[in-house]
Amino acid sequence: MARYNAKDSEKRWQAEWDVRGLFRTPPHSEAPKCYVLEMFPYPSGRIHMGHARNYTMGDVIARFRRAQGYNVLHPMGWDAFGLPAENAARDKGVSPRDWTYENIAHMREQLKMMGLSIDWSREFATCDVGYYHQQQKLFLEFYKAGFVHRQEADVNWDPVDMTVLANEQVIDGRGWRSGAVVERRKLSQWFFRITQFADELLAGLDTLDRWPEKVRLMQKNWIGRSEGLRFQFTLSDGEKLDVFTTRPDTLFGASFVALSPEHPLAQEMAKKDENLAAFIAECRHVGTAEADIEKAEKKGYDTGLKAIHPFDENWALPVMVANFVLMGYGTGAIFGCPAHDQRDLDFARKYSLPVTAVVVPEGIDPKTFDVGAEAYTGPGRLANSRFLDGMSADDAKAEVARRLEAAGVGERTVNYRLRDWLVSRQRPWGCPIPMIHCAKCGVVPVPEDQLPVKLPEKINFAVKGNPLDADVGWKTTTCPTCGGAATRDTDTLDTFVDSSWYFARFAAPHAAEPVDKAATDYWLPVDQYIGGIEHAILHLLYARYITRAMHKLGMVEVAEPFAGLFTQGMVCHETYKDAKGDWVSPDEVTKEGGKAFRTADHAEITIGPSEKMSKSKKNVIAPEAIIADYGADTIRWFMLSDTPPERDIEWTDAGAEGCWRFVQRVWRLASESEGLAAPGTPVTATDEASLNLRRATHRAIAAVTENLEALRFNNAVAQVYTLANAIGVAEKCDAAARREAIEALVLLCAPMMPHLAEECWRALGHDRLVAETPWLKYDAALIQTDSVTLAVQVNGKRRGEITMPKDSDGKAAESAALALDGVIRALDGKAPKKVIVVPNRIVNVVA
RNA sequence: GCCCAAGUGGUGGAACUGGUAGACGCGCUGGACUCAAAAUCCAGUACCGAAAGGUGUGUCGGUUCGAUUCCGACCUUGGGCACCA
Numbered sequence: 001m002a003r004y005n006a007k008d009s010e011k012r013w014q015a016e017w018d019v020r021g022l023f024r025t026p027p028h029s030e031a032p033k034c035y036v037l038e039m040f041p042y043p044s045g046r047i048h049m050g051h052a053r054n055y056t057m058g059d060v061i062a063r064f065r066r067a068q069g070y071n072v073l074h075p076m077g078w079d080a081f082g083l084p085a086e087n088a089a090r091d092k093g094v095s096p097r098d099w100t101y102e103n104i105a106h107m108r109e110q111l112k113m114m115g116l117s118i119d120w121s122r123e124f125a126t127c128d129v130g131y132y133h134q135q136q137k138l139f140l141e142f143y144k145a146g147f148v149h150r151q152e153a154d155v156n157w158d159p160v161d162m163t164v165l166a167n168e169q170v171i172d173g174r175g176w177r178s179g180a181v182v183e184r185r186k187l188s189q190w191f192f193r194i195t196q197f198a199d200e201l202l203a204g205l206d207t208l209d210r211w212p213e214k215v216r217l218m219q220k221n222w223i224g225r226s227e228g229l230r231f232q233f234t235l236s237d238g239e240k241l242d243v244f245t246t247r248p249d250t251l252f253g254a255s256f257v258a259l260s261p262e263h264p265l266a267q268e269m270a271k272k273d274e275n276l277a278a279f280i281a282e283c284r285h286v287g288t289a290e291a292d293i294e295k296a297e298k299k300g301y302d303t304g305l306k307a308i309h310p311f312d313e314n315w316a317l318p319v320m321v322a323n324f325v326l327m328g329y330g331t332g333a334i335f336g337c338p339a340h341d342q343r344d345l346d347f348a349r350k351y352s353l354p355v356t357a358v359v360v361p362e363g364i365d366p367k368t369f370d371v372g373a374e375a376y377t378g379p380g381r382l383a384n385s386r387f388l389d390g391m392s393a394d395d396a397k398a399e400v401a402r403r404l405e406a407a408g409v410g411e412r413t414v415n416y417r418l419r420d421w422l423v424s425r426q427r428p429w430g431c432p433i434p435m436i437h438c439a440k441c442g443v444v445p446v447p448e449d450q451l452p453v454k455l456p457e458k459i460n461f462a463v464k465g466n467p468l469d470a471d472v473g474w475k476t477t478t479c480p481t482c483g484g485a486a487t488r489d490t491d492t493l494d495t496f497v498d499s500s501w502y503f504a505r506f507a508a509p510h511a512a513e514p515v516d517k518a519a520t521d522y523w524l525p526v527d528q529y530i531g532g533i534e535h536a537i538l539h540l541l542y543a544r545y546i547t548r549a550m551h552k553l554g555m556v557e558v559a560e561p562f563a564g565l566f567t568q569g570m571v572c573h574e575t576y577k578d579a580k581g582d583w584v585s586p587d588e589v590t591k592e593g594g595k596a597f598r599t600a601d602h603a604e605i606t607i608g609p610s611e612k613m614s615k616s617k618k619n620v621i622a623p624e625a626i627i628a629d630y631g632a633d634t635i636r637w638f639m640l641s642d643t644p645p646e647r648d649i650e651w652t653d654a655g656a657e658g659c660w661r662f663v664q665r666v667w668r669l670a671s672e673s674e675g676l677a678a679p680g681t682p683v684t685a686t687d688e689a690s691l692n693l694r695r696a697t698h699r700a701i702a703a704v705t706e707n708l709e710a711l712r713f714n715n716a717v718a719q720v721y722t723l724a725n726a727i728g729v730a731e732k733c734d735a736a737a738r739r740e741a742i743e744a745l746v747l748l749c750a751p752m753m754p755h756l757a758e759e760c761w762r763a764l765g766h767d768r769l770v771a772e773t774p775w776l777k778y779d780a781a782l783i784q785t786d787s788v789t790l791a792v793q794v795n796g797k798r799r800g801e802i803t804m805p806k807d808s809d810g811k812a813a814e815s816a817a818l819a820l821d822g823v824i825r826a827l828d829g830k831a832p833k834k835v836i837v838v839p840n841r842i843v844n845v846v847a
Numbered sequence: 848g849c850c851c852a853a854g855u856g857g858u859g860g861a862a863c864u865g866g867u868a869g870a871c872g873c874g875c876u877g878g879a880c881u882c883a884a885a886a887u888c889c890a891g892u893a894c895c896g897a898a899a900g901g902u903g904u905g906u907c908g909g910u911u912c913g914a915u916u917c918c919g920a921c922c923u924u925g926g927g928c929a930c931c932a
Binding site for chain 2: 003172213214217218221222224226228243244245246247258298323324325326328329330334335336337341342343344415416417533536537641642643644647649650652654655657658659661662664665668714715717718719720721722725728729789790791792793795796797798801825833834835836838841842844845846
């Protein structure tokens, strides 16, 4: 037989699946449903190894579940709005629309070459008018429900991308895309009230038992719930000031009250106090210029104002403006208790404010307890606190809260770190926000019959700022309420909005409403969602929020969109540098005996650590090149082999060749085996060689099934190898048993290497496609063995082994173990004190 | 600084609820086939030791008949958050 020709075979089977419409999901089915989804790609133009890994995993699950009889939905679409299209448009003078759709066409072909079992009839791009039209409706629904609000606020401005960013999109003080240091600007923008759902989003995490613990924890920290007390100080000028604390128990240790520089009261006072104004300006400066210099010194300014202690009208605390108090959290004002908060302590030491310990560790005399350079934040009993003295910190918290509530100046509240989601973007390649600004009527939603608000055909990138804002023809409209002249909102929605509900749209991609209730009720939640860990907060939190908001409006039944989540690792490759220190691409490098040389001039190349494939480090391998050389099945098999799917995988040439060899080996086993029984022959042989092969076959079926169910692809692959080895070394045995083993090998490979499986299946004489063949069931009787090998230990050290009939008596095992040479030698004449027998596992002799 | 995860051969990794550490792949070594090469097949491959045996899952301790697995401390790496009161 000829070698397996992947190129030819893969094309043929892809066409065959397509012609038969095998992956077209029927709208209705009696079978249980399974919705498998990988995070949809941005249409950058070509797929990379990260895509190859992500979509291979999803495809394995989809094919496996389909074979198991599930009604599977496995769609694909494009996260198609966003900045790269604008940049390409500006650089190359093409339209972002053309650029995007050309990229989509190219990537679609590449994904098809991967042999993915996708229902392409459901494909859409978020930049399709049909999609963003529905998104505009969704926005207006949210607006009507009060989920959306417009607010002037200090926002994060990315000076490179020329747009505002949500809090989640600022990482280490820099824009998540551009890497530019963000600036603060005061702008009027649209927000989604995600904080309204903070509690639900937090509580919902506990229901997501098929999510990685890590992601749930990250979201929990991001939401950042803390319980505390909000209460009022009366100031010396008679005004009131709200503060928030989680430590009301330390109220008698207070030595100052501090305001954020952005606090309205501080701003007000700054109008009459030049020095304060200068101080505030200085704080603002530090905050923006060098976010990295976070270790900034604590600085304060005494306003001269006093705050009256709520439990003692004769106790006046200085009111300071302090650079470390955040306006965005709590009320933007705090009381400082230096003994029990490190920041307050640093501050108090600097400005010589009193430090009074009021919580003292259990068993320590308050008189001897002294706070040095470190604040005490542990538990303890109250001291120096009048009516609280002797209470535990928890009791004291409750008592202070009770008294301040009774006095009508306090309220127990919950605070979140989470902020509302700023969704306005000053970019032209996005979903236009369907709002109209009228001088007379204010902000007015676009009436439904005037939707969609389409993007202009031509976008002029030569203008400064947002092209939509500069496009007078597009911007000018009439007010739907009064009919007068008005302008459109020229902002577009954050592209994370686009990706926050696409999974619901896939259930009925052509529905006249954003979601078709019946279809989403059937398909949602997504049973298995797969994507990169980098979306642990941003995308996954937004998608959970939008789903909850839709749920509240009765649009979808589910509250959580993704029942199962899997976060896959990155694809890495060795890095290469030449003598000058410049990065060298792997295809310019030849390796000999562990050393690397530049192919062109044989100059030695330094091999660096394996890192995520990136253009900047030139360590990128294109999937299309591998497909061209070895075929899609090889790349798929590689992505699943060896490395657990959640970890980073390293691409190596040797590994790829190993995969290719295995493809050939499976092909040889299926195509060259002589003397196989005819297809469908029942296996009746009971000779030892045949039984051994049958046991290996059924063990492999059981193990691969179990591993695929648990997404342990690397272990599933190892089990397939084990079966292939067993077939290879099997002695002459029954022809039907041999066929059974080879067919099992082919079918077990099928979700992972679907083209190869079809070719082998055909070679084995089958007419029906593997893609139409049900998953194998193992015979439990064949997995059982009647004899087992027990390890024998003396004092926990292995000294030999015994083979016993399964489930044999402990006494028999004991005497067999004691008779072993190694055991006798180890005992050295001593009598065993005790013998522990774990049935079918181990015998341990204690000497 | 706080929170979380992970440290196993030359290498990627395996080991169910504490029970034979190193499955399976890559690499390497030897052999077969070949004029030769490729491909393929067979055997071997944790470390020390000629062997008996000993030592081994980041380090140090603990619990246990028995620990990669449980507990404590520490080290290293990776990730998240970072003046959140």
